[in-house]
Amino acid sequence: MTTQRILVRAAKSPFRAASARETLAENLIGTNSGNLLFSTAAVRLLSVRDAEVLPERFNVTPDQADEINERYDRFVVPLANAFRPEFLEYLERLSATVEKLKIPVTIMGVGAQAPGEGDRAALKPLDAAVTRLCRAVLERSESIGVRGEFTAQYLNDLGFKQVEVIGCPSIFLRDGAPHIPHGASRLSADARVAINLTPHIPGIRELATHHARAYRRSTYVAQESRDLRLMMRVPFRARRDDLAEAPQVPGDAYMTPNRGRFYLDPRTWVHDLQRTDFSFGTRIHGNIAALIAGVPAFVLAHDSRTLELARALDIPHLQVTNVASIRAEELYEQAEYLTFNKNHSQRLARMKSFLERNGIKHIHQPGESGAAFDARMNAAKLPAAVRPAST
Secondary structure (H helix, E strand, C coil), X not given: CCCEEEEEECXXXXXXXXXXXXXXHHCCCCCECHHHHHHHHXXXXXXXXXXXXXXXXXXXXXXXXXXXXXXXXXXXXXXXXXXXXXXXXXHHHHHHHHCCCCCCEEEEEECECCCCCCCHHHHHHHHHHHHHHHHHHHCCCCCEEECCHHHHHHHHHCCCCCXXXXXXXXXXXXXXXCCCCCCCCCCCCCCCEEEECCCCCCCHHHHHHHHHHHCCCCEEEECEHHHHHHHHCCCCCCHHHHHHHCCCCCCCCCCCCCCEEECCCHHHHHHHHCCCCEEEEXXXXXXXXXXXXXXXXXXXXXXXXXXXXXXXXXXXXXXXXXXXXXCHHHHHHHCCCHHHHHCHHHHHHHHHHHHHHCCCCCCCCCCCCCHHHHHHHHXXXXXXXXXXXXC
């Protein structure tokens, strides 16, 4: 049996136990821990018996192309909201690298980010870079997997028809359909609520302040490197700017040891969320982590990236421009999970079809399973969540 070596774009191997300081020093979350959720899920999906899946490189460069051609048989690139102006330099670098590759290259789960739904004008500065990347990838694969209809339409408008809506690999981190119960009709003041927050959104601090008071057992699950630095009291070069953009800062209710959390690995993240009653907020992967754990979750969709993925995965959501008046109890009462539960098999079928169309074996094919990956994952000694340092 010939073993295929598959390079997967990832900031960190799922099996590496890294400390918080190593995580910051080496940027092992790619500035956002949500990246680990979908890269880990991608590695698991591809971990078949005759493949060696190697999550080794996050930022490939053209000068690495010869080495990649020599060492690997395929390059799989899980992406999130990569089609955005802040990512332009990376897109150009990735395109220049792919153009030099002689092996198959597959992009899965990429999304376009615009301030609002249908805001095509905001993506105009990206057209040339996205066109270059898609052209290079489609010369080395059969199709591009995108996270939702907004991105699919964007690529269609650029002239690319070999596009498939597959959502995000993260929802397949565990086998079987997540069954989300909806037990109590309302949240009590003692409910264990997990809140996730994004900077820049109007009303975000008011949202946090209210829920910290209303739900005494609620916790803040942070995701950005900035939050990890604040929790550890690691200095910033431009401290004032970072503090101004942080949803929570030292002194806030959620920045205390009992109420703040930062997970360095998806396994501990999902495991701990199993003990919560409800998750909500502006972080799409923060809420996907809860759904994987079997916990009701609700997304506050504040831009195209969160909206299209919530729709693609049938996650309860609400489009928002200001979140100051949002109340968890109202979201909990209006959420409906029948559609999410019922449609999981269809979501998996789309992912399987995409992988097979691109010649990629996966763990859901006959004779394959995720057992070997899971056994290795369960044996890893991963660190517990980081909590804010005491003042």
